[in-house]
Amino acid sequence: MSKKAICNECKEVKEGSYKIMNYKLNERLTVKGIKMLVCDTCETQMTIANTETPKIKEALDNFKMIRPNIESIIFQIPIHQRGHWVSHEEEDGDISLSCNCKKEEDKGVNCNGILSSYLYTKKDWEIYMSQQGLI
Numbered sequence: 001m002s003k004k005a006i007c008n009e010c011k012e013v014k015e016g017s018y019k020i021m022n023y024k025l026n027e028r029l030t031v032k033g034i035k036m037l038v039c040d041t042c043e044t045q046m047t048i049a050n051t052e053t054p055k056i057k058e059a060l061d062n063f064k065m066i067r068p069n070i071e072s073i074i075f076q077i078p079i080h081q082r083g084h085w086v087s088h089e090e091e092d093g094d095i096s097l098s099c100n101c102k103k104e105e106d107k108g109v110n111c112n113g114i115l116s117s118y119l120y121t122k123k124d125w126e127i128y129m130s131q132q133g134l135i
Contacts, residue, residue, distance in 0.1 A: 002015050002016065002017055002040070003015070003016055003017075003018075003037055004016065005037050005039075005046040005047050006046065007039040007041070007042065007044055007046050008044060008046075009039065009042045009044040010039060010041055010042055010044070014039045014040065014041050014042075014046070015039075015040045015041075016037040016038055016039050016040055016046050016047075017037070017038060017040055018035050018036065018037055018038070018049060019035070019036060019038045020033055020034070020035055020036075021034060021036045021038070021045065022034065023036065023045075023048065023052075023056065025056075025059075025060070026116070026117055026119075027117055028063075028117050028118065029059065029060070029063050029119075031055065031056050031059040033055075034049075034052045034055065034056065035048070035049040035051065035052050036048050036049065036052075037049065060119070063119065064119060067118045067119065068118065070115070070120055070124055070125065070128045071128065073114055073115055073118055073120065074109060074115075074125075074128070076114060077112060077114060077115075078107075080105065080107075081108055081109050081111060081112070082109050083109070083129075083134065084108045084109065085108045085109055085110050085122050085125055085126075086101060086106070086107065086108035086110060086111055087122075109125055110122070110125070
């Protein structure tokens with residue numbers, strides 16, 4: 001069954017067909033066997049079928065249960081970056097997930113991407129730091 005959606009590669013609305021594929025959420029988590037709408041022109045993944053949401057949520061929940069604890073990850077980060085979180089705002093007002101700090105001393109605990117790759121958030125970091133009496 002063919003359906004239309006916006007293709008980010010073709011930069012326009014295109015016809016697509018559903019295929020079973022692996023869905024990469026980040027460099028540490030890929031959910032296998034997800035029904036996705038794929039562009040018929042360029043084969044780019046366009047969207048996920050609504051029926052796949054529970055499967056992806058389950059994979060996220062399972063990943064969070066087996067990931068390393070936040071403390072072990074924070075100890076991998078240079079000590080001068082552990083004590084603050086940097087919010088990166090783009091020109092369009094969106095929050096950037098990548099670090100755009102110009103100087104090493106400006107970087108925060110979230111600048112190297114390790115925490116986000118394990119799906120830890122600023123709130124998780126704040127809770128950890130509060131429990132340690134550091135904020």
